[in-house]
Amino acid sequence: MTNTPFIRIARIATAASLLFAACGSDKSISEHVALAAIKHYAAANPVYETANIDYGEVKFNQKSDTGLLEAYRALEKGGYVTLELLKERKRFLSKDSTFVYLIKLTDKSIPFVLEKTDKRARVKTIEYALDEDGGVHVEQTGKNRAKATVTLKKAETDFADFAPKGSGNNASFIKKTYSLRFNGETGWEVTK
Template identity: 35%
Template sequence: MNWSLKSSILTVLILLVFLGLSSCTEKDLTTTTALKSIQEYLDYKPQYETATLELGQVKWRTSKDSVQINTYKKLAEEGFINFDSHSLKKKWLSKDSIWDVTLRLTDKANAYVVEQKNQKVVVKTIEYSVNKDKPIEIHNKNKKSASITVMLSKNPTPFAPLGKDKSPDVGFITKKYKLKFSEEFGWEVAQ
């Protein structure tokens, strides 16, 4: 055998060993791999909380619905909704008045609309994102599946006052994801 043939064979063997070692490390689940998989999943299927808005003609009681009226006025000032006032009528023998308005969403609100049916619109109130600064817990069940507990930060939207926050005193939630390993795609969140 000549020297160039030996060096070619040696080069091929080194390449095969290197490829074999590098493919083994892809199977290992690290915090970086887990965070990347969860982030890709959240980009594909975002986590959020919602509230339902009634559009069109709405009647509010000025005293009883004052908090809701102020919330809608703030959204109008920020340019997310428009409302036209039709009339303000005093209820007979009552301290409260009825305010008749028409509500419409603006183009600025499109980024927060999840669903729209007739005169009802579902909007995002809180969006969740992975908090990469907080530690995550990895519970490997075997080489092809794992359970990951990660902290998601709350990001309130302009429509947040319209929704009900399940944990208003905390700026994050913990969420558990199941990851599965496949030879073709690597580690992915199991749906």
């Protein structure tokens, strides 16, 4: 009796409904489904912080730009830029000197450069990655809408010394809320 056509059809229907539910086609959202949608979205839309750096002929004052020059020297050690001293001028009866360097970006800096003009580049200073172990807080806001809050771990790049001072971020992570919407064909997706 276990192989009757009715039982086979019932088993196929049960298996199909389980497969359909596992693919995220259910309008109720779970933490696992929300995390998978956010992970997919974050791969195409990474979260990062930026700063501008100057290159080409750049002038430094020994007193006021010491930290900035050290940041460029650290980039040179890492292979992201090259520094070539063009001019050095000592001021008479002063402890302050001025230097003019020719700064060039190398191929190693390409993954961090977002925009570039003739004398300035916008670079990534901090990158954030999804902390899958940090959990997710899901709140369904309607039949087809939900909000999910996740933890993003902070990772400084070698350009972090150029980040604006006093940004006030003293934590190694941020919390970010994503809005999700249910699509009948593809399941739950992040809208922003």
